[in-house]
Every structure is written in structure tokens, then in C-alpha cells.
Amino acid sequence: MTTTTDTPVDTVVRVEDVRALLDGVWESFLGAEEPLLTAALPAHLGGWTAAVSVTGTWRAQITIEVVDPLARLVTAHMLGRDEEPAVEDVRDALGELVNMVGGNIKSLHHGTAMLSLPWVGYGEDAPPPLLRETCRLDLTWRGLPLRVLVHVSASAAAADERRHSG
Amino acid sequence: MISTASFDFVADLQRRETAMRCEPGKEYLVEARLLPLAREAGYEDVDAYVARLRVDAAARADAVDALTINETSWFRDLAPYQTFTDTMLPALLESRAHVRHLELWSAACSSGQEAYSLAMLLRENLPPGWTATIHATDVSRAMLTRVKAGRYSQVEMNRGMPATRLVRWFERAGSEWQVSEELRSMITTEQLNLAAPFPPMRRFDVVFLRNVLIYFDAQTKSDILRRVHHTVAPDGFLLLGTSEYALDAGPGWQREVSGKTWMHRPEGARPATPAAGAAGPAGVRGGAGSAPARPLATTVPATATASFSSTLGTVARAGTGATLPTSLTPQGA
Amino acid sequence: MHALIIDDSTTMRSILRRIVTGLGYTTAEAGDGQQALDQMEAGPLPDLCLIDWNMPVMDGYTFVTRVRDREEWRDVTLMMVTTESEHNQIVRALAAGAHEYVIKPFTPDAIIEKLDLLGLVPQEATA
Structure with missing residues (x-):
């Protein structure tokens, strides 16, 4: 393997690592009794999208998509309340969820990088990533779908693939 | 919820394999595990x-x-x-x-x-x-594989690990943290069922047998303590769990107190603490909040007597001149 | 005992509030480092600050350095509670004057055990 000064740090994000980090977040805040299960999901879930970006020696965007009933269930769990959460609560809880997942994914790499504040929207796509999808987890929790996506910088990913294949 | 028949099968399986009891009322736990x-x-239910x-x-x-995985914290x-650092280690260094x-x-x-x-x-x-060797044994081979790898999830690292020790002894390894080679090289592992006769074993200076006897019935407990007795050096130490201190360990053992901790020792061992013996923790140390005594401080090398608060405590205050409270003396509660 | 919980997420503040009030703490909350500094100026001074790293206006790392500049605030214990989890980030925070560091996600026990290390679990809470 050759290393040059303009070679980006390793940008491969292993799906097992993302799954392990996600399980950690889920078990800590939503309980270990009901595990996240791998599922086949439609291309478009509809509902909430929460995203954070990583900038620095590597670039990435971490996105969580959830249907509305799951978003509300997760929020109620995190707030420890039975009643229906307000829209602002859902927005905040999803933002914190993607912040935790994204921050942990950022630490998979040794480079120096910054985590953005979270972006959360309903019925919209996350800001278009000028990045290439490198990791996708399609899951259900209590029968409700969610998706986790990791996009990395296209140029960085291409360079990385060359290094790994060479 | 798990059916009675399934639960009985699992409880029986666990008792046969590990001698640990799994009593009615623990259905929820079995289900969760x-x-x-x-x-x-690929099964719908348990x-x-x-x-x-x-x-x-x-x-x-x-x-x-x-079923045998237990939630564990560091320290x-x-x-x-x-x-261990204040009493046992100074005595053993001597x-x-x-x-x-x-x-x-x-x-x-x-x-x-x-x-x-x-x-x-x-x-x-x-x-x-x-030098020192720590022999780590467990009934579960899966656990021993984990011990050897020395890799822990983020969530596990949060459990009681002082941040200063995390940065000193661990490196990131993907989504996990891995303990340094220096510490891993001190550990040996062996699969061992405490409830069955032991294979030939070394003599140990200190045995930590904490929070495990509670899972066994009275006869098995007594058998285990008898077998452990043969593995402890005549002047060695056995530590049981916090809720197990009061346990009558049976013939051959005497108890000695240090700070908040009861140590079990082979009968005839010279006390490691000056006032050891009949007095309870309060009588030896004064009430809660008193500074832990270090009775052997004058007889062992200075390096071994660093106070626990500086060794277990988290971090020196950066430029503030303040002292961290010791871990055992809650301040201003 | 009084804790100041500093995090831009109301959800996270709620989670932390439930944990420390369970130990007998009273709590105040701030949404960023600047708000937290303002609250400390106004008083009462907390015994403990739980501090997120990434926040708008002023981040938690800057907050720690500002608190450590103030001699009269030296008895306030600072614990980072953040998703920042690189080895070098933890070293930086400790060097700046944070006393402990909890990585998100955490369970309530993790927070309590860290506070125990700092001698900040009130005795009646452990009894």
C-alpha cells in the first residue's frame, strides 16, 4: 500500500461497526428487550429524516429515516413519558439520536473531523449529499421501519477503493 | 411471555451446565436474554x-x-x-x-x-x-474469548472506567476499545466450572470470587469455598462480593476487615491490618467519611503506597490546585 | 447537591435530569456553553456540570476552558457527556480541566458510577 500526503484517511465504514454502535444507542435509551431486526424495506420510507455531517480529514453524512409512528414511539421512550410527544419533542429526539450515531461513526476513523449540529425534517429528504452511499442498514423496531445511511465523500471513497483493491 | 415448560427446560439446562439456579420469577430475564x-x-418467539x-x-x-452473561462494571x-491497593498489595509486597x-x-x-x-x-x-499474572476463569468459553481479545463496546467502557485510565490503557479499535497489549499479556485464561472439581491449579496470592456464589445452592457454595481454600496461599486473600461478606465460609477460613471490605483468609494467616480480627468495619476505621488508613505505609516501598484516591481517582485538576474527593468519601451530600 | 445540565437537546437534558434528580440533586439547565456561563455568574454555583461538546453558540470544550480560567469556580466538578469519542478528544477535554468523561450513549448506571468515582453520589442515595 502506498501512502501519499493527499490520500484521504480510510473512508470505509463497515456495516458491522455501524450496527454495533446503533445497537449500543438503542439498548441504552430504548431498552434491550426489543432488539433492532434486519428487514427488507421499500426504497422510500416517508416520514422523518435526521442527518449530521462529518467534515475534516474525511467527509461523511449520516442519515436516519424513520416512519412517523416510530419517531413518536422513540421520542416517548427517550422522554420517559406515555403521552403523545409534541412535534418539537420528536424533532429534538431524532436530532439527538442521529447526533449520537453520527458522533460514534466519526470516531471510527483516526483523522481529525468535526461533527455538524443535526438537521431534522419531516416529509423532506436530507440535504442532497454530494457523497456516495457506503453503508445502509434497513431495520425494524417493534415492527416499524427505520433506515440508517452513511454517505462518504465520493472522491475519498474512490481513492480508498483504489487503495484497498491495489 | 415464555411458557412454563420452556422456562423449566432452560432452568434445568442452566443448572446442569453451570450449577447456577434459575428460579421461577426469572422468566422475564430468560426471555430478555x-x-x-x-x-x-429466525424464530418468532422464545x-x-x-x-x-x-x-x-x-x-x-x-x-x-x-444466560450467564452478567453486566459488569470496571472497578x-x-x-x-x-x-486491594491499600491493604493486600502492601502486605504482599512485603x-x-x-x-x-x-x-x-x-x-x-x-x-x-x-x-x-x-x-x-x-x-x-x-x-x-x-511481575504479576491474573488467571481469569469462567464457565463460558465465549466469555474467555472476549477476555483474551480485550475488546469492549462504547457502552461497556462507560461503566465505571475513569477517563484517565481509558486514555492511558485503551485504544480505539473500530466501534470498540481494546485494552493495551501490556495489560493483556498479564492475563491467562482457562475454562472452569466452579461447581465441578478443579483441575490442578497454582497457588494464588489473591482470589476474587465476587457476586457468583449467590447463584449456587448452599451445598455447592460450601463445596466451592472448600476447593478454593486449596488454591489460596496460606497468607493469601479471598474476596467475596459486597453482599456476600457476611457469608460463613466454613472451616479453614478466618475473616479480616479493611475499610469497608471483609477479606476471607486461610486460618492462621497473619493479619494484614494491625487492628484486624474481632472489630467490625466501623470499629477499625471510624465512621464513613474518615480517610482510609494505610497501615503498612512505613514498611513497603513508597511506590506501592500511593493513595487510592490518586490512583483510582479520575484526574488531577488542571491548574486549579483543588484536590479530588476520594471515591469513598462523598462530599457535602 | 446542585447540577447544571448543559446540552442543546431537550431530550438529552430530560434524560440526564431524571438520573441526577433520582440521586437527590436539584438541577438547572442550559442549551449552550454561553447560557451556562451566564447562569453560573448569576448563581447559584452548581456542584456539578454535565456538559455536551457539540452545541451552538459556545461548545462544551470552550465552556470547560472558561470555567477553568475562574479561580472562584475551581470547586465545580466538570463531567463531559458527549458523543465525541475519539481518544484524542478525551485527552483534550481532560487536559482542559474536565474531571470525567462519559461517552453517549450511556445507561443511567454509567452516569451514577462515574459520579461515584468523583465522590458525588450522595450517601443517602446509595443506602
Whole structure:
């Protein structure tokens, strides 16, 4: 393997690592009794999208998509309340969820990088990533779908693939 | 919820494999431990998975491993580790000066947090030229594989690990943290069922047998303590769990108190603390909040007597001149 | 005992509030480092600050350095509670004067055990 000064740090994000980090977040805040299960999901879930970006020696965007009933269930769990959460609560809880997942994914790499504040929207796509999808987890929790996506910088990913294949 | 028949099968399986009791009322726990395995194997519920266990030995082994996993913290309960550095270690540095080597046993080591916590304390407190080995045993081979790898999830790292030790002894390894080679090289592992006769074993200076006897019935407990007695050096130490101190360990053992901790010792061992013996913790140390005494401070090398608050405590205050409270003396509660 | 919980997420503040009030703490909350500094100026001074790293206006790392510049605030214990989890980030925070560091996600026990290390679990809470 050759290393040059303009070679980006390793940008491969292993799906097992993302799954392990996600399980950690889920078990800590939503309980270990009901595990996240791998599922086949439609291309478009509809509902909430929460995203954070990583900038620095590597670039990435971490996105969580959830249907509305799951978003509300997760929020109620995190707030420890039975009643229906307000829209602002859902927005905040999803933002914190993607912040935790994204921050942990950022630490998979040794480079120096910054985590953005979270972006959360309903019925919209996350800001278009000028990045290439490198990791996708399609899951259900209590029968409700969610998706986790990791996009990395296209140029960085291409360079990385060359290094790994060479 | 798991059916009675399934629960009885699982309880019986666990008792036969590990001698640990799994009593009615623990259905919820069994369900929580087995459901992820069941789902992973493609079963809708735990009952369907238990039906599979009846005919699949490999799946049974996985189930037993899942059932024996215990949540463990680093430096769990703090006080036993304080006793280790403040009382046991100074005594052993004196009595083992001729060999300059210590042998410890972390029995029922689970995923290894106790063994590595001890390794850190030893590395930080042993004088130059001394070595130590920690023998980590568990009934679960899956656990021993984890101990050898020395890799822990983010969530596990948060459990009682002082941040200063995290940065000193661990490196990131993907989504996990891995303990340094220096500490891993101090650990040996062996599969061992405490409830069955032991294979030939070394003599240990210190045995940690904490929070595991509670799972066994009275006869098995007594058998285990008799077998452990043969493995403890005549002037060695046995530490049981915080809720197990009051336990009558049976013939051959005497109890000695240090700080908040009861140590079990082979009968006839010279006390490691000056006032050891009849007095209870309060009589020896004064009330809660008194500074831990270090009775042997004058007779052992200075490197070994660093106070627990500086060794276990988290971090020196950066430029503030303030002193951290010791871990055992809550301030201004 | 009084804790100041500093995090831009109301959800996270709620989670932390439930944990420390369970130990007998009273709590105040701030949404960023500047708000937290303002609250400390106004008083009462907390015994403990739980501090997120990534926040708008002023981040938690800057907050720690500002608190450590103030001699009269030296008895306030600072614990980072953040998703920042690189080895070098933890070293930086400790060097700046944070006393402990909890990585998100965490369980309530993790927070309580860290506070125990700091001698900040009130005795009646452990009894």
C-alpha cells in the first residue's frame, strides 16, 4: 500500500461497526428487550429524516429515516413519558439520536473531523449529499421501519477503493 | 411471555451446565436474554427457539452463554479495589519480596472487567522489577474469548472506567476499545466450572470470587469455598462480593476487615491490618467519611503506597490546585 | 447537591435530569456553553456540570476552558457527556480541566458510577 500526503484517511465504514454502535444507542435509551431486526424495506420510507455531517480529514453524512409512528414511539421512550410527544419533542429526539450515531461513526476513523449540529425534517429528504452511499442498514423496531445511511465523500471513497483493491 | 415448560427446560439446562439456579420469577430475564438469539435464528418467539434447543447442542451452548452473561462494571463497587491497593498489595509486597511476583485469580471473570481492573492497579502500583499474572476463569468459553481479545463496546467502557485510565490503557479499535497489549499479556485464561472439581491449579496470592456464589445452592457454595481454600496461599486473600461478606465460609477460613471490605483468609494467616480480627468495619476505621488508613505505609516501598484516591481517582485538576474527593468519601451530600 | 445540565437537546437534558434528580440533586439547565456561563455568574454555583461538546453558540470544550480560567469556580466538578469519542478528544477535554468523561450513549448506571468515582453520589442515595 502506498501512502501519499493527499490520500484521504480510510473512508470505509463497515456495516458491522455501524450496527454495533446503533445497537449500543438503542439498548441504552430504548431498552434491550426489543432488539433492532434486519428487514427488507421499500426504497422510500416517508416520514422523518435526521442527518449530521462529518467534515475534516474525511467527509461523511449520516442519515436516519424513520416512519412517523416510530419517531413518536422513540421520542416517548427517550422522554420517559406515555403521552403523545409534541412535534418539537420528536424533532429534538431524532436530532439527538442521529447526533449520537453520527458522533460514534466519526470516531471510527483516526483523522481529525468535526461533527455538524443535526438537521431534522419531516416529509423532506436530507440535504442532497454530494457523497456516495457506503453503508445502509434497513431495520425494524417493534415492527416499524427505520433506515440508517452513511454517505462518504465520493472522491475519498474512490481513492480508498483504489487503495484497498491495489 | 415464555411458557412454563420452556422456562423449566432452560432452568434445568442452566443448572446442569453451570450449577447456577434459575428460579421461577426469572422468566422475564430468560426471555430478555434469549429473545435476541431467537430472532437472530429466525424464530418468532422464545418458545419456538427453546424447542430448537431441545435438539441442537450448539444452540444450547449459545443459550447457556447468553444466560450467564452478567453486566459488569470496571472497578465494580470500588471498595474491594481500594482494599486491594491499600491493604493486600502492601502486605504482599512485603511477603513476596523474595520472588517479586504475584499470582491473582479472577474467578467467574465474565467479560474480564475485574481482571483488567486489577491489571491496571498492578501496573500502576507494582514497584519496578515486579511481575504479576491474573488467571481469569469462567464457565463460558465465549466469555474467555472476549477476555483474551480485550475488546469492549462504547457502552461497556462507560461503566465505571475513569477517563484517565481509558486514555492511558485503551485504544480505539473500530466501534470498540481494546485494552493495551501490556495489560493483556498479564492475563491467562482457562475454562472452569466452579461447581465441578478443579483441575490442578497454582497457588494464588489473591482470589476474587465476587457476586457468583449467590447463584449456587448452599451445598455447592460450601463445596466451592472448600476447593478454593486449596488454591489460596496460606497468607493469601479471598474476596467475596459486597453482599456476600457476611457469608460463613466454613472451616479453614478466618475473616479480616479493611475499610469497608471483609477479606476471607486461610486460618492462621497473619493479619494484614494491625487492628484486624474481632472489630467490625466501623470499629477499625471510624465512621464513613474518615480517610482510609494505610497501615503498612512505613514498611513497603513508597511506590506501592500511593493513595487510592490518586490512583483510582479520575484526574488531577488542571491548574486549579483543588484536590479530588476520594471515591469513598462523598462530599457535602 | 446542585447540577447544571448543559446540552442543546431537550431530550438529552430530560434524560440526564431524571438520573441526577433520582440521586437527590436539584438541577438547572442550559442549551449552550454561553447560557451556562451566564447562569453560573448569576448563581447559584452548581456542584456539578454535565456538559455536551457539540452545541451552538459556545461548545462544551470552550465552556470547560472558561470555567477553568475562574479561580472562584475551581470547586465545580466538570463531567463531559458527549458523543465525541475519539481518544484524542478525551485527552483534550481532560487536559482542559474536565474531571470525567462519559461517552453517549450511556445507561443511567454509567452516569451514577462515574459520579461515584468523583465522590458525588450522595450517601443517602446509595443506602
